[in-house]
Amino acid sequence: MKKELEHQFVSNLEQNQNIVHKICRMYTNDQDAHNDLFQEITIQLWKAYPKFRGDSKFSTWMYRVALNTAITLYRKSKREIRTQNIDDISFKIKAHEYNDETEQQLKLMYKAVKELNDIDKALVFLYLEDQSYKEISSTLGISEVNARVKMNRIKSALKKVLNP
Structure with a gap:
Protein backbone atom coordinates (compact mmCIF):
# COMPACT_ATOMS: atom_id res chain seq x y z
CA MET A 1 0.00 0.00 0.00
CA LYS A 2 2.84 2.44 0.88
CA LYS A 3 4.63 1.70 -2.42
CA GLU A 4 1.42 2.35 -4.38
CA LEU A 5 0.88 5.64 -2.53
CA GLU A 6 4.51 6.59 -3.15
CA HIS A 7 4.21 5.73 -6.85
CA GLN A 8 1.05 7.86 -7.21
CA PHE A 9 2.70 10.74 -5.41
CA VAL A 10 5.88 10.65 -7.49
CA SER A 11 3.87 10.43 -10.69
CA ASN A 12 1.65 13.38 -9.74
CA LEU A 13 4.64 15.42 -8.58
CA GLU A 14 6.64 14.77 -11.74
CA GLN A 15 3.66 15.80 -13.89
CA ASN A 16 3.13 19.01 -11.90
CA GLN A 17 6.62 19.89 -10.67
CA ASN A 18 6.74 23.07 -12.76
CA ILE A 19 4.21 24.51 -10.31
CA VAL A 20 6.70 24.03 -7.48
CA HIS A 21 9.59 25.41 -9.54
CA LYS A 22 7.60 28.54 -10.37
CA ILE A 23 6.69 29.08 -6.73
CA CYS A 24 10.34 28.59 -5.80
CA ARG A 25 11.41 31.19 -8.34
CA MET A 26 8.80 33.56 -7.00
CA TYR A 27 10.03 33.28 -3.41
CA THR A 28 13.82 32.84 -3.80
CA ASN A 29 16.72 34.84 -5.20
CA ASP A 30 19.32 32.20 -6.04
CA GLN A 31 19.61 28.60 -7.17
CA ASP A 32 20.60 27.22 -3.75
CA ALA A 33 17.59 28.80 -2.08
CA HIS A 34 15.42 27.58 -4.98
CA ASN A 35 16.68 24.02 -4.49
CA ASP A 36 16.18 24.20 -0.73
CA LEU A 37 12.65 25.50 -1.07
CA PHE A 38 11.82 22.89 -3.73
CA GLN A 39 13.06 20.20 -1.35
CA GLU A 40 11.06 21.56 1.58
CA ILE A 41 7.88 21.86 -0.49
CA THR A 42 8.34 18.30 -1.76
CA ILE A 43 8.70 17.04 1.81
CA GLN A 44 5.59 18.94 2.93
CA LEU A 45 3.64 17.62 -0.06
CA TRP A 46 4.72 14.06 0.77
CA LYS A 47 3.76 14.47 4.44
CA ALA A 48 0.35 15.87 3.48
CA TYR A 49 -0.31 13.47 0.59
CA PRO A 50 -2.03 10.73 2.64
CA LYS A 51 -4.64 13.34 3.62
CA PHE A 52 -5.29 14.35 -0.02
CA ARG A 53 -8.88 13.23 -0.59
CA GLY A 54 -9.19 14.16 -4.24
CA ASP A 55 -11.96 16.70 -3.59
CA SER A 56 -10.02 19.06 -5.86
CA LYS A 57 -7.52 18.54 -8.65
CA PHE A 58 -4.07 17.44 -7.49
CA SER A 59 -2.58 20.61 -8.98
CA THR A 60 -4.97 22.84 -6.99
CA TRP A 61 -4.12 21.00 -3.79
CA MET A 62 -0.43 21.19 -4.69
CA TYR A 63 -0.64 24.97 -5.21
CA ARG A 64 -2.13 25.43 -1.78
CA VAL A 65 0.43 23.26 0.05
CA ALA A 66 3.37 24.70 -1.90
CA LEU A 67 2.32 28.33 -1.47
CA ASN A 68 1.56 27.86 2.21
CA THR A 69 4.95 26.21 2.72
CA ALA A 70 6.80 29.00 0.91
CA ILE A 71 4.92 31.76 2.71
CA THR A 72 5.27 30.10 6.12
CA LEU A 73 9.00 29.49 5.72
CA TYR A 74 9.70 33.03 4.66
CA ARG A 75 7.64 34.57 7.40
CA LYS A 76 9.26 32.40 10.06
CA SER A 77 12.85 32.65 8.95
CA LYS A 78 12.96 36.04 7.22
CA ARG A 79 14.21 34.49 3.98
CA GLU A 80 16.59 32.00 5.58
CA ILE A 81 15.19 28.56 4.82
CA ARG A 82 15.98 25.60 7.02
CA THR A 83 15.44 22.34 5.19
CA GLN A 84 15.12 18.70 6.00
CA ASN A 85 17.25 16.02 4.41
CA ILE A 86 15.47 14.61 1.37
CA ASP A 87 17.61 11.46 1.58
CA ASP A 88 15.23 10.37 4.34
CA ILE A 89 12.61 9.91 1.62
CA SER A 90 13.25 6.96 -0.67
CA PHE A 91 11.88 8.31 -3.97
CA LYS A 92 13.80 10.40 -6.47
CA ILE A 93 12.27 13.03 -8.74
CA LYS A 94 13.69 13.92 -12.13
CA ALA A 95 14.05 17.69 -12.42
CA HIS A 96 13.36 19.34 -15.76
CA GLU A 97 15.84 21.93 -16.97
CA TYR A 98 14.60 25.42 -17.70
Missing part, protein backbone atom coordinates in the same frame (compact mmCIF):
# COMPACT_ATOMS: atom_id res chain seq x y z
CA ASN A 99 15.30 27.22 -20.93
CA ASP A 100 17.73 30.10 -20.26
CA GLU A 101 16.10 32.37 -22.84
CA THR A 102 12.71 31.94 -21.19
CA GLU A 103 14.32 32.62 -17.81
CA GLN A 104 15.72 35.93 -19.03
CA GLN A 105 12.36 37.01 -20.46
CA LEU A 106 10.63 36.32 -17.18
CA LYS A 107 13.33 37.88 -15.00
CA LEU A 108 11.97 41.42 -15.22
CA MET A 109 8.43 40.31 -14.44
CA TYR A 110 9.58 38.18 -11.49
CA LYS A 111 11.61 41.10 -10.14
CA ALA A 112 8.50 43.29 -10.14
CA VAL A 113 6.31 40.54 -8.65
CA LYS A 114 8.85 39.87 -5.87
CA GLU A 115 8.18 43.38 -4.61
CA LEU A 116 4.59 42.39 -3.80
CA ASN A 117 3.52 41.03 -0.43
CA ASP A 118 3.30 37.24 0.00
CA ILE A 119 -0.42 36.88 -0.65
CA ASP A 120 -0.35 39.15 -3.70
CA LYS A 121 2.60 37.15 -5.10
CA ALA A 122 0.58 33.97 -4.71
CA LEU A 123 -2.43 35.56 -6.38
CA VAL A 124 -0.33 36.70 -9.38
CA PHE A 125 1.24 33.28 -9.64
CA LEU A 126 -2.11 31.52 -9.73
CA TYR A 127 -3.46 34.07 -12.21
CA LEU A 128 -0.48 33.52 -14.51
CA GLU A 129 -1.12 29.79 -14.27
CA ASP A 130 -4.55 30.42 -15.82
CA GLN A 131 -6.38 29.46 -12.66
CA SER A 132 -9.97 30.68 -12.57
CA TYR A 133 -10.89 33.21 -9.92
CA LYS A 134 -12.93 30.47 -8.28
CA GLU A 135 -9.83 28.23 -8.08
CA ILE A 136 -7.68 31.14 -6.90
CA SER A 137 -10.15 32.02 -4.16
CA SER A 138 -10.32 28.38 -3.07
CA THR A 139 -6.55 28.00 -3.00
CA LEU A 140 -5.91 31.25 -1.11
CA GLY A 141 -8.95 31.07 1.14
CA ILE A 142 -10.39 34.42 0.05
CA SER A 143 -13.65 35.30 -1.68
CA GLU A 144 -13.85 35.25 -5.46
CA VAL A 145 -14.77 38.95 -5.50
CA ASN A 146 -11.78 39.76 -3.28
CA ALA A 147 -9.50 37.82 -5.64
CA ARG A 148 -10.77 39.81 -8.65
CA VAL A 149 -10.42 43.18 -6.91
CA LYS A 150 -6.94 42.39 -5.62
CA MET A 151 -5.83 41.17 -9.06
CA ASN A 152 -7.06 44.34 -10.77
CA ARG A 153 -5.15 46.48 -8.25
CA ILE A 154 -2.02 44.36 -8.68
CA LYS A 155 -2.23 44.62 -12.48
CA SER A 156 -2.39 48.40 -12.24
CA ALA A 157 0.58 48.53 -9.87
CA LEU A 158 2.67 46.17 -12.02
CA LYS A 159 1.90 48.16 -15.17
CA LYS A 160 3.28 51.28 -13.47
CA VAL A 161 6.45 49.43 -12.46
CA LEU A 162 7.01 47.68 -15.81
CA ASN A 163 6.02 50.61 -18.02
CA PRO A 164 7.16 53.78 -16.22
Whole structure:
Protein backbone atom coordinates (compact mmCIF):
# COMPACT_ATOMS: atom_id res chain seq x y z
CA MET A 1 0.00 0.00 0.00
CA LYS A 2 2.84 2.44 0.88
CA LYS A 3 4.63 1.70 -2.42
CA GLU A 4 1.42 2.35 -4.38
CA LEU A 5 0.88 5.64 -2.53
CA GLU A 6 4.51 6.59 -3.15
CA HIS A 7 4.21 5.73 -6.85
CA GLN A 8 1.05 7.86 -7.21
CA PHE A 9 2.70 10.74 -5.41
CA VAL A 10 5.88 10.65 -7.49
CA SER A 11 3.87 10.43 -10.69
CA ASN A 12 1.65 13.38 -9.74
CA LEU A 13 4.64 15.42 -8.58
CA GLU A 14 6.64 14.77 -11.74
CA GLN A 15 3.66 15.80 -13.89
CA ASN A 16 3.13 19.01 -11.90
CA GLN A 17 6.62 19.89 -10.67
CA ASN A 18 6.74 23.07 -12.76
CA ILE A 19 4.21 24.51 -10.31
CA VAL A 20 6.70 24.03 -7.48
CA HIS A 21 9.59 25.41 -9.54
CA LYS A 22 7.60 28.54 -10.37
CA ILE A 23 6.69 29.08 -6.73
CA CYS A 24 10.34 28.59 -5.80
CA ARG A 25 11.41 31.19 -8.34
CA MET A 26 8.80 33.56 -7.00
CA TYR A 27 10.03 33.28 -3.41
CA THR A 28 13.82 32.84 -3.80
CA ASN A 29 16.72 34.84 -5.20
CA ASP A 30 19.32 32.20 -6.04
CA GLN A 31 19.61 28.60 -7.17
CA ASP A 32 20.60 27.22 -3.75
CA ALA A 33 17.59 28.80 -2.08
CA HIS A 34 15.42 27.58 -4.98
CA ASN A 35 16.68 24.02 -4.49
CA ASP A 36 16.18 24.20 -0.73
CA LEU A 37 12.65 25.50 -1.07
CA PHE A 38 11.82 22.89 -3.73
CA GLN A 39 13.06 20.20 -1.35
CA GLU A 40 11.06 21.56 1.58
CA ILE A 41 7.88 21.86 -0.49
CA THR A 42 8.34 18.30 -1.76
CA ILE A 43 8.70 17.04 1.81
CA GLN A 44 5.59 18.94 2.93
CA LEU A 45 3.64 17.62 -0.06
CA TRP A 46 4.72 14.06 0.77
CA LYS A 47 3.76 14.47 4.44
CA ALA A 48 0.35 15.87 3.48
CA TYR A 49 -0.31 13.47 0.59
CA PRO A 50 -2.03 10.73 2.64
CA LYS A 51 -4.64 13.34 3.62
CA PHE A 52 -5.29 14.35 -0.02
CA ARG A 53 -8.88 13.23 -0.59
CA GLY A 54 -9.19 14.16 -4.24
CA ASP A 55 -11.96 16.70 -3.59
CA SER A 56 -10.02 19.06 -5.86
CA LYS A 57 -7.52 18.54 -8.65
CA PHE A 58 -4.07 17.44 -7.49
CA SER A 59 -2.58 20.61 -8.98
CA THR A 60 -4.97 22.84 -6.99
CA TRP A 61 -4.12 21.00 -3.79
CA MET A 62 -0.43 21.19 -4.69
CA TYR A 63 -0.64 24.97 -5.21
CA ARG A 64 -2.13 25.43 -1.78
CA VAL A 65 0.43 23.26 0.05
CA ALA A 66 3.37 24.70 -1.90
CA LEU A 67 2.32 28.33 -1.47
CA ASN A 68 1.56 27.86 2.21
CA THR A 69 4.95 26.21 2.72
CA ALA A 70 6.80 29.00 0.91
CA ILE A 71 4.92 31.76 2.71
CA THR A 72 5.27 30.10 6.12
CA LEU A 73 9.00 29.49 5.72
CA TYR A 74 9.70 33.03 4.66
CA ARG A 75 7.64 34.57 7.40
CA LYS A 76 9.26 32.40 10.06
CA SER A 77 12.85 32.65 8.95
CA LYS A 78 12.96 36.04 7.22
CA ARG A 79 14.21 34.49 3.98
CA GLU A 80 16.59 32.00 5.58
CA ILE A 81 15.19 28.56 4.82
CA ARG A 82 15.98 25.60 7.02
CA THR A 83 15.44 22.34 5.19
CA GLN A 84 15.12 18.70 6.00
CA ASN A 85 17.25 16.02 4.41
CA ILE A 86 15.47 14.61 1.37
CA ASP A 87 17.61 11.46 1.58
CA ASP A 88 15.23 10.37 4.34
CA ILE A 89 12.61 9.91 1.62
CA SER A 90 13.25 6.96 -0.67
CA PHE A 91 11.88 8.31 -3.97
CA LYS A 92 13.80 10.40 -6.47
CA ILE A 93 12.27 13.03 -8.74
CA LYS A 94 13.69 13.92 -12.13
CA ALA A 95 14.05 17.69 -12.42
CA HIS A 96 13.36 19.34 -15.76
CA GLU A 97 15.84 21.93 -16.97
CA TYR A 98 14.60 25.42 -17.70
CA ASN A 99 15.30 27.22 -20.93
CA ASP A 100 17.73 30.10 -20.26
CA GLU A 101 16.10 32.37 -22.84
CA THR A 102 12.71 31.94 -21.19
CA GLU A 103 14.32 32.62 -17.81
CA GLN A 104 15.72 35.93 -19.03
CA GLN A 105 12.36 37.01 -20.46
CA LEU A 106 10.63 36.32 -17.18
CA LYS A 107 13.33 37.88 -15.00
CA LEU A 108 11.97 41.42 -15.22
CA MET A 109 8.43 40.31 -14.44
CA TYR A 110 9.58 38.18 -11.49
CA LYS A 111 11.61 41.10 -10.14
CA ALA A 112 8.50 43.29 -10.14
CA VAL A 113 6.31 40.54 -8.65
CA LYS A 114 8.85 39.87 -5.87
CA GLU A 115 8.18 43.38 -4.61
CA LEU A 116 4.59 42.39 -3.80
CA ASN A 117 3.52 41.03 -0.43
CA ASP A 118 3.30 37.24 0.00
CA ILE A 119 -0.42 36.88 -0.65
CA ASP A 120 -0.35 39.15 -3.70
CA LYS A 121 2.60 37.15 -5.10
CA ALA A 122 0.58 33.97 -4.71
CA LEU A 123 -2.43 35.56 -6.38
CA VAL A 124 -0.33 36.70 -9.38
CA PHE A 125 1.24 33.28 -9.64
CA LEU A 126 -2.11 31.52 -9.73
CA TYR A 127 -3.46 34.07 -12.21
CA LEU A 128 -0.48 33.52 -14.51
CA GLU A 129 -1.12 29.79 -14.27
CA ASP A 130 -4.55 30.42 -15.82
CA GLN A 131 -6.38 29.46 -12.66
CA SER A 132 -9.97 30.68 -12.57
CA TYR A 133 -10.89 33.21 -9.92
CA LYS A 134 -12.93 30.47 -8.28
CA GLU A 135 -9.83 28.23 -8.08
CA ILE A 136 -7.68 31.14 -6.90
CA SER A 137 -10.15 32.02 -4.16
CA SER A 138 -10.32 28.38 -3.07
CA THR A 139 -6.55 28.00 -3.00
CA LEU A 140 -5.91 31.25 -1.11
CA GLY A 141 -8.95 31.07 1.14
CA ILE A 142 -10.39 34.42 0.05
CA SER A 143 -13.65 35.30 -1.68
CA GLU A 144 -13.85 35.25 -5.46
CA VAL A 145 -14.77 38.95 -5.50
CA ASN A 146 -11.78 39.76 -3.28
CA ALA A 147 -9.50 37.82 -5.64
CA ARG A 148 -10.77 39.81 -8.65
CA VAL A 149 -10.42 43.18 -6.91
CA LYS A 150 -6.94 42.39 -5.62
CA MET A 151 -5.83 41.17 -9.06
CA ASN A 152 -7.06 44.34 -10.77
CA ARG A 153 -5.15 46.48 -8.25
CA ILE A 154 -2.02 44.36 -8.68
CA LYS A 155 -2.23 44.62 -12.48
CA SER A 156 -2.39 48.40 -12.24
CA ALA A 157 0.58 48.53 -9.87
CA LEU A 158 2.67 46.17 -12.02
CA LYS A 159 1.90 48.16 -15.17
CA LYS A 160 3.28 51.28 -13.47
CA VAL A 161 6.45 49.43 -12.46
CA LEU A 162 7.01 47.68 -15.81
CA ASN A 163 6.02 50.61 -18.02
CA PRO A 164 7.16 53.78 -16.22
